[in-house]
Amino acid sequence: MSFSTFPRLSSFRLLGSFALVATLSACGGGDNDVVLDTSRTLADGASVSYALEAGTYQAEITASNNGVNIQWVGGNCSTVSNIKTYVQTCTMSSKGQLTITNPTVLSLGGAEIVTIKLTEK
Numbered sequence: 463m464s465f466s467t468f469p470r471l472s473s474f475r476l477l478g479s480f481a482l483v484a485t486l487s488a489c490g491g492g493d494n495d496v497v498l499d500t501s502r503t504l505a506d507g508a509s510v511s512y513a514l515e516a517g518t519y520q521a522e523i524t525a526s527n528n529g530v531n532i533q534w535v536g537g538n539c540s541t542v543s544n545i546k547t548y549v550q551t552c553t554m555s556s557k558g559q560l561t562i563t564n565p566t567v568l569s570l571g572g573a574e575i576v577t578i579k580l581t582e583k
Contacts, residue, residue: 495581495582495583496579496580496581497514497519497580497581497582498512498578498579498580499578499579499580500577500578501575501576501577501578502562502575502576502578503573503574503575503576504530504562504563504564504573504574504576505564505573506564506566506567506569506570506571506572506573507563507564507565507566507569507571508563508564509561509562509563509564510561510562510576511559511560511561511562512559512560512561512578512580513557513558513559514536514537514554514557514558514559514560515554515557516554516555516556516557516558517553517554517582517583518551518552518553518554518582518583519537519551519552519553519554519560519580519581519582519583520549520550520551520580520581520583521548521549521550521551521552521560521578521579521580522548522549522577522578522579522580522581523545523547523548523549523562523576523577523578523579524546524547524548524576524577525545525546525547525564525574525575525576526546526574526575526576527572527573527574527575528544528546528567528571528572528574529543529544529545529546529574530544530545530546530562530563530564530565530574530576531543531544531545531562531563531564531565532545532548532560532561532562532563533560533561533563534552534554534558534559534560535558535559535560535561536554536555536556536557536558536559537552537553537554537555537558537560538552538553538555539552543565544565551583560580562576562578564576
């Protein structure tokens with residue numbers, strides 16, 4: 463093998479790598495629109511808020527024990543209380559926020575493990 467073969471081989475490997483990356487990226491199913499994908503533990507009475515720009519969002523939220531309250535500030539969706547599984551699409555007409563609260567029960571309630579996936583539509 464001569465040294466001139468190696469540059470050609472490297473070019474083919476590089477081209478193959480780009481093709482593989484492009485193929486794998488296309489299999490992602492549109493995850494580029496995911497704004498948030500996280501899990502949080504909320505103590506009794508605690509809340510977490512996420513600032514959002516105007517737009518349409520789908521929220522998928524689950525809570526572990528007794529449920530959480532969900533409020534869209536600046537959005538067209540109603541506030542819901544004590545919900546364990548929530549899937550909803552909401553439109554924010556202006557800047558606003560999504561707030562998730564573990565409601566307190568005389569400061570005796572347990573923590574909630576909350577998973578949150580927020581996708582912009």
